[in-house]
Amino acid sequence: MVVEQAYLRIAGGRESDFEEAFRAARSLLAQAQGCTSVELFRDAEHRSTYLLRVGWERLEDHLVAFPASDAGKRFAEHVAGFFADEPEVRHFESTDRSVRGAA
Template sequence: MVVEQAYLRIAGGRESDFEEAFRAARPLLAQARGCTSVELFRDAENPSTYLLRVGWERLEDHLVGFPASDAGKQFAEQVAGFFAGAPEVRHFESTDRSAA
């Protein structure tokens, strides 16, 4: 299992619009092959910044499969216009081997 953490900076004043667009686009991500969870958090100290945390079965599901899929392209079209810069994305693997 891989956890993607994406830090999203949203253009000031567009936070509500982004949240609405994300809610509408969320099923495209949540139903993607290999996606196991989707969570969006708003930064309590900087309300124009969000943390998107997505669980994936394999890294390739996120880096190869989703971006090339129609759903991945639609998701990007619906949310990317709100970004104030490129998302900062990191991927983490579980070190808890008992969960495997």
């Protein structure tokens, strides 16, 4: 399992519009091949910053399959226009062996 964390800075004054667009497009992401969870958080101190956390079965599901899919392209069309700059995206793997199914 891989957890994607994307830090999103939204252009000033467009936060409500971004949240509405994300709600409308969330199912495109949630139903994607390999997607296991989707959470969006708003920074409590810097209100134009968000954390998008997405669980993926495999890194390739996020980096290859989703962007190439129709749903991935439609998701990007819904949200990309709100970003003040390029999102910072990182991928994390669990260090808990039980999560990875190891004995």
